[in-house]
Amino acid sequence: MKACVTATSTSLDAQLDPRFGRCAYFIIIDLDTMQFEAFSNLAQAATGGAGIKSAQSIVDKGAKVLITGNVGPNAFNALNAAGVEIITGASGVVRDVIEQFKQGKLTKTNAPTVGDHSGMGGK
Amino acid sequence: MIVTVASGKGGTGKTSIAVNMALSVGNLQFFDCDVEEPNAYLLLNPELHGTEPVYASIPMVNKELCNFCGECSRFCQFNALFVAPEKILVFPELCHSCGGCALVCPQKAITWEKHQIGTLKFCGVDDLTLVYGELDVGKPLAVPIIKAVKNHIAADKDAIVDSPPGTSCPFVETVRGSDFCVLVTEPTPFGLHDLKIALQVLKTMQIPFGVVVNRAGLGDRKIYDYCNDQNVRILMEIPYQRQIAELYSKGVPFSVEMPEWKEQFQKLFDEIKRLTKK
Known part of the structure; x- marks a missing residue:
């Protein structure tokens, strides 16, 4: 199964990026083999709909789990429609976060954790 | 003749000047195209005659035909x-109604449905008609509402159009098709900065224009120097005067209480007519 972690750079030693729609990088990790692919988030500078575009990117890459800091309402609805499990409130190094997830220490969210446009610096 | 009152910079007195001109001249149509904050009605105190919803077209996906290929989303x-993989979501508040998704859909699965984005209001006061639009909160598109307001401009009567501030799409859409544009500015660095941008837009659109300096006496002389250098006509100056400001603060058009200004605004309108030869 593939999980996506939002990250500030492109390796498993990167810090988790707490934003979803406007994170710097996505790291898609095969949880069985720990093989991963990192790619930059094309929605980071989108004028609008960054959460939706980001959701589209990771769903297209086959992610079934998203591990991040927060998700906004549009991203939540999109990911939910695609059946992606959404884990929020995670922080630290990507490799450790994955380990915490595997050990069942992270919990999924059933609602958006922030309002619109919170990744742009507002609240 | 269609005269648009615009400014670039916000808060220079567009609405005040548009309303005073309309009341002074009389028997014309007034359109408030500042659909994000339409407030000319506060000065006009008109009677509301009716309302009409404004819609934008948003995509409706036929789930029988859609094969979830994702072309629309990529476009x-x-x-x-x-x-x-088996669902498609439309986010109406992000859609700009460009129609591209329907064009690229290989399955021809996309048709259109109406999504309300605002409301038109039809009003009257004495021999003036007022039409204004209100954009719904949270909707991104002012331009379709501005178009809907302007659709009610009748050709057989003079029209005064109050523009939103700024110099991007809403201003461009408002001033499009005008015979003349009055640019209201104030003698400050901020007024001058935005006036320069507005002038460039009007030159590109080949719309004749003139400047009204509001709050004259405030600030510096750079507006005058600039207009002189650029051969831009200054049509009128309104002094920075306590009585005018006090009337404005009470929502009273100053030409109503200061009849000498009624004549000034009539002269302004006649001058614009002469310049446009209409």
Whole structure:
């Protein structure tokens, strides 16, 4: 199964990026083999709909789990429609976060954790 | 003749000058195209005669035909479409109604449905008609509402159009098709900065224009130097005067209480007519 972690750079030693729609990088990790692919988030500078575009990117890459800091309402609805499990409130190094997830220490969210446009610096 | 009153900079007195001109001249149509904050009615105190919803077209996906290929989502520059392996979501508040998704859909699965984005209001006071639009909160598109307001301009009567501030799409859409544009500015560095941008837009659109300096006496002389250098006509100056400001603060058009200004605004309108030869 593939999980996506939002990250500030492109390796498993990167810090988790707490934003979803406007994170710097996505790291898609095969949880069985720990093989991963990192790619930059094309929605980071989108004028609008960054959460939706980001959701589209990771769903297209086959992610079934998203591990991040927060998700906004549009991203939540999109990911939910695609059946992606959404884990929020995670922080630290990507490799450790994955380990915490595997050990069942992270919990999924059933609602958006922030309002619109919170990744742009507002609240 | 259609005269638009615009400014670039916000808060220079567009609405005040548009309303005073309309009341002074009389027997014309007034359109408030500042659909994000239409407030000319506060000065005009008109009677509301009716309302009409304004719609934008948003995509409706036929789930029988859609094969979730994702072409629409990839095409959409506004990220208004999300395609999951077996689901498709439309986010109406992001859609700009460009129609591109329907063009690129290989399955021809996309048709259109109406999505309300605002309301038109039809009013009257004495021999003036007022039409204004209100954009719904949270909707991104002012331009379709401005178009809807302007659709009610009748050719057989003079029209005064109050523009939103700024110099981007809403201003461009408002001033499009005008015979003349009055640019209201104030003698400050901020007034001058935005006046320069507005002038460039009007020159590009080949719309004749003139400047009204509001709050004259405030600030510096740079507006005058600039207009002189650029051969821009200054049509009128309104002094920075306590009585005018006090009337404005009470929502009273100053020409009503200061009849000498009624004549000034009539002269202004006649001058614009002469310049446009209408």
